[in-house]
Amino acid sequence: MRRTVSVSPLSVTLLRVMLSGIFLVAGGNHLLNTEATVARMHHASLKNFALYFGEPEWLVILSGVTMLVAGLGLLSGFLSRYAALVLLAVLIPITITVQIGQVTTLGPLFKNVAISGGLLFFIINNFPSPNLIR
Template structure:
């Protein structure tokens, strides 16, 4: 569920490059983004990364790393576009909430629980956070 916003945003970055660049150029902290490169290149790269990491995150493969990549993309976008927009605090706090969700997956690794009895059916085991797995 958390990956959906990155899939939509990534697709929008790639399908509407000029609109996204325009939004970046209207942002009060646009110079922060310009520190990283040319706006067109940044929008295309962020779109590719959001789609790739979003699909990886959604699939559950390398979840921790995909969440870290998404967080690294979310931070500069949030600073550039949302911070400094006093009239649009909702999107800023939406991004803060998304960052919190990503941090949850970065800080909690999920691994399958090993059956404690030979009679335990492996199909009924559920992933548990590492700190709850007993070796």
Template sequence: MTTKILVNQRSVQIFRVMLSGIFLVASFNHLLNIEKTVNRMDQASFKGIAYFFGNPELLVILSGVTMLIAGFALLIGFKTRYAAIILALVLLPITLTVQVGQINTLGPLFKNIAIMGGLIFFIFNDFSKTEKL
């Protein structure tokens, strides 16, 4: 049995736009500061996760481009569920590589957990089919 919960459409739009912002900023940071981002990855406790997937510079560029495209799609509400899935798939290895194991700075870890919660909201809820109440 599913329960319907009324959600204000404007609040969903605002949430979507605000959530996309972090991915757009991060994408530019990745693309404009490749070396700095790779150095940060090199200092991470679990950098082996990133190196498992390949060349760090290439990973930073690919994640930057992916966050830019999917972040923009989230911003404008285009294929929102798919954009959220893609962003979650990018966020998960970044979080595991860079934030997990940084015991002195738990704030960024829980920021990423909160962002993942926002993405899960858009993954689980299909706003492409709205009905008037």
């Protein structure tokens, strides 16, 4: 038996716009403060997880560009499901590297868990892209 849940289109738009903001800011920060972001990675207890994937500077730049592009997609509602999937794929290794194992960063760890929940909402529920041109 399948249940139908009614969700206000305005609430979906607000969630999408508000959720995208953190990725736009973080993506910009990765690109404008690459050295500081790399330094945070080097101080993380699970830094070897990130280092397995490549050179830290390139990882920070790549994640910054990815967060900006996918964040803009989520913000605009253009291919929201795919934008959320890409953002989740970026968020998971960042969370593992920087947040897990840091006793002093439990708040940011659970912030990332909550953000993941918001992204999963858009991955699981396929909302049509809004008409960008009317």
